[in-house]
Amino acid sequence: LYVKHVKPDGVIVFQATNRFIDLLPVVKRLASEFGMEAVVVSDSPDGDSGFEYWYSATDQVIVTRDRKLLAAPGMADVSDEIADRPDLPTFTDAHHNLLRILKRR
8 A cells, every 4th residue: 555655765664563463574574575675673761760761662664665775874773684484474454363473472
């Protein structure tokens, strides 16, 4: 839906924060199906007091066709590759198995 509206150097940012399911490989697989790259930018505040005590960790997935953007120092310094899950099929409206992406503790 969104891909056809994205310019060649544009990005789509997905909010992928979830305590129970691992959305990162799902978004990565969908991105690759459309010839795009995906990386994750995670924020994990570690303050024990003050304002940081109330912050929660977040995961943002950056999806783009622009490899130069992902390699740029500002982006490369704060982003990480998303682990590949070859066993995970592409999620669609007809196929989505949440049990396969449950986070294991």
